Amino acid sequence: xxxxxxxxxxxxxxxxxxxxxxxxxxxxxxxxxxxxxxxxxxxxxxxxxxxxxxxxxxxxxxxxxxxxxxxxxxxxxxxxxxxxxxxxxxxxxxxxxxxxxxxxxxxxxxxxxxxxxxxxxxxxxxxxxxxxxxxxxxxxxxxxxxxxxxxxxxxxxxxxxxxxxxxxxxxxxxxxxxxxxxxxxxxxxxxxxxxxxxxxxxxxxxxxxxxxxxxxxxxxxxxxxxxxxxxxxxxxxxxxxxxxxxxxxxxxxxxxxxxxxxxxxxxxxxxxxxxxxxxxxxxxxxxxxxxxxxxxxxxxxxxxxxxxxxxxxxxxxxxxxxxxxxxxxxxxxxxxxxxxxxxxxxxxxxxxxxxxxxxxxxxxxxxxxxxxxxxxxxxxxxxxxxxxxxxxxxxxxxxxxxxxxxxxxxxxxxxxxxxxxxxxxxxxxxxxxxxxxxxxxxxxxxxxxxxxxxxxxxxxxxxxxxx
Amino acid sequence: xxxxxxxxxxxxxxxxxxxxxxxxxxxxxxxxxxxxxxxxxxxxxxxxxxxxxxxxxxxxxxxxxxxxxxxxxxxxxxxxxxxxxxxxxxxxxxxxxxxxxxxxxxxxxxxxxxxxxxxxxxxxxxxxxxxxxxxxxxxxxxxxxxxxxxxxxxxxxxxxxxxxxxxxxxxxxxxxxxxxxxxxxxxxxxxxxxxxxxxxxxxxxxxxxxxxxxxxxxxxxxxxxxxxxxxxxxxxxxxxxxxxxxxxxxxxxxxxxxxxxxxxxxxxxxxxxxxxxxxxxxxxxxxxxxxxxxxxxxxxxxxxxxxxxxxxxxxxxxxxxxxxxxxxxxxxxxxxxxxxxxxxxxxxxxxxxxxxxxxxxxxxx
Ligand SMILES: C[S@@+](CC[C@H](N)C(=O)[O-])C[C@H]1O[C@@H](n2cnc3c(N)ncnc32)[C@H](O)[C@@H]1O
Numbered sequence: 001x002x003x004x005x006x007x008x009x010x011x012x013x014x015x016x017x018x019x020x021x022x023x024x025x026x027x028x029x030x031x032x033x034x035x036x037x038x039x040x041x042x043x044x045x046x047x048x049x050x051x052x053x054x055x056x057x058x059x060x061x062x063x064x065x066x067x068x069x070x071x072x073x074x075x076x077x078x079x080x081x082x083x084x085x086x087x088x089x090x091x092x093x094x095x096x097x098x099x100x101x102x103x104x105x106x107x108x109x110x111x112x113x114x115x116x117x118x119x120x121x122x123x124x125x126x127x128x129x130x131x132x133x134x135x136x137x138x139x140x141x142x143x144x145x146x147x148x149x150x151x152x153x154x155x156x157x158x159x160x161x162x163x164x165x166x167x168x169x170x171x172x173x174x175x176x177x178x179x180x181x182x183x184x185x186x187x188x189x190x191x192x193x194x195x196x197x198x199x200x201x202x203x204x205x206x207x208x209x210x211x212x213x214x215x216x217x218x219x220x221x222x223x224x225x226x227x228x229x230x231x232x233x234x235x236x237x238x239x240x241x242x243x244x245x246x247x248x249x250x251x252x253x254x255x256x257x258x259x260x261x262x263x264x265x266x267x268x269x270x271x272x273x274x275x276x277x278x279x280x281x282x283x284x285x286x287x288x289x290x291x292x293x294x295x296x297x298x299x300x301x302x303x304x305x306x307x308x309x310x311x312x313x314x315x316x317x318x319x320x321x322x323x324x325x326x327x328x329x330x331x332x333x334x335x336x337x338x339x340x341x342x343x344x345x346x347x348x349x350x351x352x353x354x355x356x357x358x359x360x361x362x363x364x365x366x367x368x369x370x371x372x373x374x375x376x377x378x379x380x381x382x383x384x385x386x387x388x389x390x391x392x393x394x395x396x397x398x399x400x401x402x403x404x405x406x407x408x409x410x411x412x413x414x415x416x417x418x419x420x421x422x423x424x425x426x427x428x429x430x431x432x433x434x435x436x437x438x439x440x441x442x443x444x445x446x447x448x449x450x451x452x453x454x455x456x457x458x459x460x461x462x463x464x465x466x467x
Numbered sequence: 468x469x470x471x472x473x474x475x476x477x478x479x480x481x482x483x484x485x486x487x488x489x490x491x492x493x494x495x496x497x498x499x500x501x502x503x504x505x506x507x508x509x510x511x512x513x514x515x516x517x518x519x520x521x522x523x524x525x526x527x528x529x530x531x532x533x534x535x536x537x538x539x540x541x542x543x544x545x546x547x548x549x550x551x552x553x554x555x556x557x558x559x560x561x562x563x564x565x566x567x568x569x570x571x572x573x574x575x576x577x578x579x580x581x582x583x584x585x586x587x588x589x590x591x592x593x594x595x596x597x598x599x600x601x602x603x604x605x606x607x608x609x610x611x612x613x614x615x616x617x618x619x620x621x622x623x624x625x626x627x628x629x630x631x632x633x634x635x636x637x638x639x640x641x642x643x644x645x646x647x648x649x650x651x652x653x654x655x656x657x658x659x660x661x662x663x664x665x666x667x668x669x670x671x672x673x674x675x676x677x678x679x680x681x682x683x684x685x686x687x688x689x690x691x692x693x694x695x696x697x698x699x700x701x702x703x704x705x706x707x708x709x710x711x712x713x714x715x716x717x718x719x720x721x722x723x724x725x726x727x728x729x730x731x732x733x734x735x736x737x738x739x740x741x742x743x744x745x746x747x748x749x750x751x752x753x754x755x756x757x758x759x760x761x762x763x764x765x766x767x768x769x770x771x772x773x774x775x776x777x778x779x780x781x782x783x784x785x786x787x788x789x790x791x792x793x794x795x796x797x798x799x800x801x802x803x804x805x806x807x808x809x810x811x812x813x814x815x816x817x818x819x820x821x822x823x824x825x826x827x828x829x830x831x832x
Contacts, residue, residue: 212504214500216478216482216496217482218481218482218483307796308795309795310791310792310795310816310817312791312817312818315710315712316706316710316763316764316818317566317568317791317817317818317820318566318568318569318701318761318762318763318764318818318820319563319566319698319700319701319702319711319715319723319724319763320702320706320710320711320712320715320763321711321712321715322541322543322564322566322712322714322715322719323498323567324498324501324502324505324541324542324543325497325498325501326567342501343501344550345505345549345550346550347550347567347570347571348550348551348552348553348570349550
């Protein structure tokens with residue numbers, strides 16, 4: 001029922017895999033028939049699906065001119081800075097150089113591919129090649145594979161122009177909470193928690209269970225083993241860059257299955273909310289350390305604004321009792337954010353984890369508020385396609401043994417493999433990430449187009465129009 | 468102790484028989500669940516190393532541990548350890564289990580001492596280290612955590628020296644084990660062990676000869692100390708029968724909890740307060756600048772604070788009462804006591820937990 005409307009996006013995305021992955025060999029042997037401008041055209045089709053399909057088809061080059069122009073501008077700045085830095089060192093310029101180098105490299109690669117295309121085309125149209133069928137066939141093949149390469153390089157170039165997520169390099173916290181509704185969502189929350197934990201174990205990411213709060217109820221046989229009803233679970237993924245890996249997982253995860261407690265065999269639909277928060281790494285670089293104490297940083301928290309409370313042993317405490325639990329609750333008064341942790345036997349650890357979670361939640365709130373403010377200023381693609389806490393992003397359907405990502409439209413079978421954090425989950429996560437990249441590119445194109453239009457109308461009002 | 472409601476037991480049983488077994492010892496479902504999880508994690512981590520443990524093997528190990536805990540044995544003895552600050556301490560019958568309240572005031576004391584580092588370290592300039600003595604050290608928890616927290620402020624071997632004393636040989640042996648274990652795990656710097664910065668010795672606080680030789684070992688004559696801390700036995704005989712948890716009463720050493728009956732003979736103080744009287748007396752010889760003693764409740768805190776106001780040159784000494792969490796704000800009643808005509812600040816939140824006595828102006832907040 002939900003599959004049909006996503007079909008076209010699904011094939012679209014299959015064509016715009018992120019450039020980091022090696023191009024599928026099929027590409028290299030594909031004949032020239034494929035249109036040059038596929039990736040971006042397709043991205044735009046996805047955006048304009050049903051509203052303005054002419055736009056994508058109208059694109060004549062495989063990069064929107066606005067983006068190409070912007071990339072060239074940045075590459076020029078890169079070259080200038082490089083020359084300047086050769087003379088004298090300036091840390092600010094060096095930092096900017098680092099930011100620009102991604103674009104400069106991507107553009108250089110893209111341009112190299114473009115010029116080989118031009119060379120090959122002129123070769124094919126020259127009278128010499130007419131006479132040499134073998135050379136001609138070779139050039140044809142070469143041209144086909146270069147075109148395929150350009151597609152990948154265009155996407156890479158576009159992606160390099162999109163603003164870098166400020167949290168991308170950080171570790172992250174994945175928060176899992178049952179959606180509104182009954183017990184079933186609480187069991188499935190456990191399944192989702194175990195799915196990510198198993199995934200991390202498989203791909204070799206270090207994790208720390210910050211919080212695993214169970215509710216009362218019997219253990220149930222679920223899809224990926226024994227499920228316990230949970231109120232909330234927080235998994236820290238400690239490797240750098242984990243935020244970027246997991247940010248596509250944020251949103252509502254819907255489950256359709258027959259609960260083990262359901263006598264009549266009816267399928268229930270429930271949901272689990274997943275939220276991905278940036279987390280501060282354990283060993284701080286000096287830059288980060290400064291950030292920590294910088295009141296303008298998202299992660300800065302004034303200790304005076306935090307109220308901490310401890311759960312105390314009943315009775316006299318001290319030598320009289322030997323309780324094993326040490327719960328701590330922190331309240332960030334200005335935002336009303338409350339965090340309570342009691343998972344570890346270590347009081348020290350609970351305290352650290354509580355602070356970590358509080359910092360992350362407040363940082364995420366600040367970022368959301370900032371994006372909210374930006375979105376209300378301009379009605380960009382980004383603001384229309386933002387994933388908010390209520391958006392359903394994925395469905396796990398037990399009866400049909402499949403899992404569908406609603407953003408990318410990717411649909412995989414073998415649900416047990418997904419829930420064990422296997423390769424099928426990889427595919428879903430990759431498709432979601434690709435979707436996010438594609439969305440950022442659409443937003444960028446829209447923004448550049450708007451800028452160009454503005455400049456044009458401004459120009460008309462001022463001097464004489466160029467046209 | 469009140470009986471558990473049958474409905475609660477039934478509910479625990481419906482979840483898992485092991486939870487049901489733990490419930491009487493843990494008293495509520497939430498802690499029973501946490502403890503079961505910790506027991507499972509422990510069984511898993513101690514069987515790993517020899518590859519993937521067989522499931523049956525692991526289950527048997529969990530069942531054994533659950534059975535011990537269900538009989539009321541403290542979890543810390545069952546698992547053989549207790550985290551304390553960033554340290555992991557071994558625990559075993561015969562030696563008191565470190566308490567979270569102790570951890571809280573040790574952390575607070577360390578942060579105060581670090582803040583007043585300059586004033587305290589003035590002596591270090593002439594080559595004299597900051598010397599800390601922990602009397603009644605038990606597992607060594609206070610001595611070890613203080614070293615861990617303070618060594619950054621007093622870096623280099625020999626600039627911070629900590630001595631832990633206890634009358635019980637089991638305690639001294641365990642404290643030494645904990646020192647080695649935490650150095651090995653990297654939780655404590657190597658200087659703690661190799662440089663001899665942290666030492667433990669067997670000595671009876673009530674025997675002049677014994678503690679004199681323990682404290683004076685290094686320099687020959689009585690060297691004196693800067694910081695004197697102690698969490699001595701402080702429970703009265705009646706309190707032991709009435710106010711202690713069953714697993715404390717049945718499994719932890721009475722020697723660590725209740726002062727020996729003979730000790731208070733010939734003194735004016737209550738039998739449960741004799742260690743404080745003795746510590747203050749010993750302080751005249753050791754001449755510490757800072758003292759911190761754990762106490763059982765606000766009543767005892769008042770009595771000890773009152774004793775402290777009677778120290779020689781009493782006008783030099785600042786006396787404070789700290790609650791369980793000296794660094795947290797709370798509304799647990801009085802913020803100040805007046806004893807012997809002296810104003811005694813009462814800090815933090817929770818029960819009265821320790822008495823802080825010092826003569827370092829930089830420590831006044
Ligand atoms: C309450 S425990 C404190 C242990 C440890 N400092 C802690 O905080 O967990 C008291 C300790 O004092 C020791 N002790 C009892 N009588 C003593 C005495 N006369 N002299 C020295 N130590 C004594 C006991 O062996 C026990 O280890």
